[in-house]
Amino acid sequence: MFTTGSKLLIGSSVLALLATLLFGIFDGGLLGSVALISATVALSVLAGINVFTRDANVGSDETESFGGAAAASGRPGASMWPFTIGLAATTITLGLVTYTAIFVLGLILLMAGLVEWLVQAWSERASAETGHNSEVRARMLHPAEMPAGAAIGLGVVIYAFSRVMLGLPSKTSTIVAFSVVAMIVLAIGSLIGSRRTISAPAMTGGFAIAAVVLVSGGAVAGLNGEREIEEHNTTAYYAAKDQCGAEEISADEHASQTVAGKASSAAEIFLTESGTIEFQMPGDSSRRSDALQLPRSNPNNLLMRNESSEPRRFVIDLAEGYEGSPPRMCTQIIEEGGVQLLTVEFAVPSFAPEVEAVGGYRFTVPGVESASLEVVVP
Amino acid sequence: MITSRRLIAAFAATALLSSCASDAPQDTWKPAGENAQMIHDLQWPIFLVAGIVGVIVLAFIALIVVKFRDRGQAMPEQSHGKAWLEYLFIAIPAVILTTIAIPTVGVVMALADTDDTECIINVTGQQWWWEYDYPVSADGTICGFTPSVADASPIITSGQVVIPTGTKVLLRGTSRDVIHSYWIPRLNGKRDMVPGRVHYLRLQSETPGIYAGQCTEFCGLSHANMRMETIALEPADFQRWLDNELEPYAAPVDGSLAAEGEATYIAQCARCHQVNGLVDDRGTDDPSDDSLVVSYPDQFVYSGAAPNLTNLMGRNTFAGATYDLLTDECRADVWEADPSEFGDLYLEGVTEDCLNEIELREWLRNSPAKKPMYADPEMLTETDGKTRGMPYLALSEDQIDQLIAYLLERK
């Protein structure tokens, strides 16, 4: 029947289960429950393993069966898989109470451990020759182990590398670090390439050192956190504070004066030399200054051009009282001859009382009194 | 063997039958305007050339299969390559393709030309209908016509776009949600309508009538129900249509069923659908209490828009031109009308006798059942509770009666 070891483990499992139940009923703390459930699962797994492996041993008094016992036909090699499966069981339990991702990770670990162990156990009985046996194992599992291992290795390298890059104190140092690393890789590559032979220990050692440096660098950088990435206020921020004036604001720094998407915009709007606003609609070659008609509830991409001889910005007031769009919008400062893109969406038609109350939709240019263009939204 | 022969016969029969379908309003082989004519004049010679090449190739294959089939003869002499033949086989397609390319590029350029435009109409696609608006030009004209009212505002309509015959119309199109594609096969090729971009499509028709089309870029659940029609009217009829569209709002007679409908409309529909000029008197006689009813569909509909119903009965289809507002009989009268009578018939709009009440009632009763639109409130997490299309509104039959009476006067 059961060996002493198995009995011990089965007993411990039952005890752990009882403790879990009692703790659950009388205390119910989450952390304690997790610990006890984990212990129960781990002990049960170990008990199970023991029953299915060591219990195949013959009793110590049945001396005549020694020779034919399974354990006598060569010792099984060292195996990390029972440990892996135990780890998987704990991970699964942990995943049940924390995150699904951890649970799934545990399942994957469990599957991998079971398959590996199964194949290892089977291959060790494949023949009496140990070399042949390990070859059998390799032939079966390498097609799965190699790509999976490579993917995990690559993932670790990329992740560690990205942490280092994000952790470096500035953009410049990131660029320098990147260039230096790239140069070192290139130098080592050409060194290896130029040598007829290179000793295996040297290679392994080199790569091991590189891996250790990278992973520890990644860990340190990851714990340190990313460098601070500067955030700039946009024109929307200033528009909300009613600061879309003629003077320059911080949102105007490095303002782009050219636009990539020059075609297919809803309209082009010009601040002319004489201080008026004109517009041109697609499909219509004439420039007009009467009223620009734009559809409602539609992100209209407008090209805003400054043809005057001063840096200027356009401003438009939108109706208040609805979600989504800010009540005021403005461009950054547009240099003389520059152009910017402004995306405007009107949720309310221009005949709505709240829009009429403020004199309709209208583009204006701070600092240029005469500049005003009515926008009709039907 | 027999099954494959049957299959071939079935294919041939289908091809033959579909090629001579008579009631095919979306037939690319029946151009009805200058632009479609250009495409047609290009496509049939290309089909001809392609057909001849196809027949020659197939005939050669058949010949070789029969002539050189395995009869147990000796292996023929093996040789490698024949330079002059290879050069010939490069030269022939090159000549054919060049011959085809020259007129093709010419037509592509001609169809992209916008300089000769006489009328501009904006079209905006959204799930699952098209909206049209007619901008007012600097000189106060709309589509090249002078409205009889002064200071006209832009016209907004949906489903059916009305154009004057013999006029070079330019559609300026975009989309409010996903990519749609505009195609009236008898008037021009198709053009994708892309959010944030404005694309052009020329339309022109010589003959008054209805030209059907449909969205040709998969755009969601009801893509197949996103149809559109172009209505071509003689210039004089177009002027009448224009003036009618711009007529001020006429409130229903006090105490009528339609007047009850107006109240129901304000309560149930006005938050999404605009009826121009509609005023809410808030149940009092005091005019200072009145307020203009303005819709705000951006808060309820994912695309941010719903059809303008000011002149609903002036068009004769609804819900993305998927359903008829006319009964079958009246519809046939209009759709099959002689071009000379078409204008009068179309401008009559939908009369009480001709109203396809069954389908309009079904629409008001439960629109998502009539046109799949994700209107299940449980499934609206992605759009912030906004519906794609018109939601189920749980109206009573009495309310529907009132609404039908009210809508019948919208023309």
Ligand SMILES: [Cu+2]
């Ligand atoms: Cu569509």
